[in-house]
Amino acid sequence: MGAGYARPSEAEVADRVAAARGDGARVRLEGAHTLKHALRFGADIEVVATDDRAGLLALLADLAPDVVEEVGGRVVQLSPARWERLVPRPLPSPCLAVAMRPRVAVNDVLQAPGRILVLDRPRHLGNLGAAIRVAAAAGAGGVLILGRADPWHPTALRAAAGLQFALPTTATEVLPVTDRPVVALDPGGTPLHEAPLPADALLLVGTERGGLDDALLARADERRAIAMRTGVSSLNLATAVAVALYADR
Ligand SMILES: C[S@@+](CC[C@H](N)C(=O)[O-])C[C@H]1O[C@@H](n2cnc3c(N)ncnc32)[C@H](O)[C@@H]1O
Structure with missing residues (x-):
């Protein structure tokens, strides 16, 4: 301009x-x-x-x-x-x-300072966008989307209020190899509130219906759970991201 x-x-x-x-x-x-x-x-x-x-x-x-x-x-x-x-x-x-459309490589995301959010095969572009929005607001370093959903789709941009532009964001087929501590958000893990997430964590969040699959859980150094009332099986994906990224802010 x-x-x-x-x-x-x-x-x-x-x-x-x-x-x-x-x-x-x-x-x-x-x-x-x-x-x-x-x-x-x-x-x-x-x-x-x-x-x-x-x-x-x-x-x-x-x-x-x-x-x-x-x-x-x-x-x-x-x-x-x-x-x-x-x-x-x-x-x-x-x-x-x-x-x-910004050209963002997986390495651009991995090299960004701060926590990296990784969404495994999100099905709903609205959830995907909401998660990017909260990641940007909470000061995460970047976002990786595993699978075929496009984080730059107009619906995802709308749900994220355009905050894809605020942090490196791209899609990739597989979880890249990384030196970062890999933390899976998983209702079966140890309580999130017991200790802060590592400042350079790669935070894995599962798909809406199935959660994280065994192969991804096997890549995690630790699994962390957000406490829920008895009978509630899970939080919405973007809500879980918000709780985890804001837990120590
Ligand atoms: C809608 S949930 C998936 C629900 C799925 N039926 C399951 O069994 O995990 C989507 C993702 O949000 C995260 N999540 C939701 N609630 C959580 C909780 N209470 N503790 C930790 N992670 C949670 C997990 O990463 C989960 O894979």
Whole structure:
């Protein structure tokens, strides 16, 4: 968004938002909160579209005055017809943006200071995003997603409020080899409250239905449990992440 920025035409912006779907180099940001965090944490924003320019700018001025100046001149109003063609479902606010997808390698995540959150094959992009959001808020170093879910999918970005941009985040098929202490969050482990998690822990969290499989549990140096009332079998994945990462903050 340099000084030489020339605002693209309405048609060009609509084409670029449409083309971002299925483009591995770009991500689609839905809603003003997602755009706000993306901007705060250094995203390279290509275009910002809306069907209510005045409303979006007022919302950003209210929620994120720090980014309004940077983004205001780039917000392009689309006609109702163009907007309807682009919006797949109701948006939390009238904002659709396209950003370059950061290139993050597994090693970038492993080398980040602090705890690393590892989610094993999350099924719901909403849970995945909520877990990234809390990891970013709690100051974790990075996030690895094992399996096929894309942490940069628009739904995951929306659930994380764009905080993928705040810490290195990527997907990988298998748990990488690491010198970090590997801690499994597991209802069958020793109580979390008995001792803090290692500051450089790689924190393994299981999938929604099945939890952590035996192969991953075998990689863990320790298993830690969050206390629950008798009869409750588990917490939601993102809730468990929040409890664990905030236990000693
Ligand atoms: C929804 S739970 C999975 C439930 C699954 N039926 C099971 O038996 O583990 C998703 C993940 O959150 C973490 N988790 C949930 N509740 C927990 C607790 N009370 N203590 C430790 N980890 C927990 C675990 O990593 C778990 O694999």
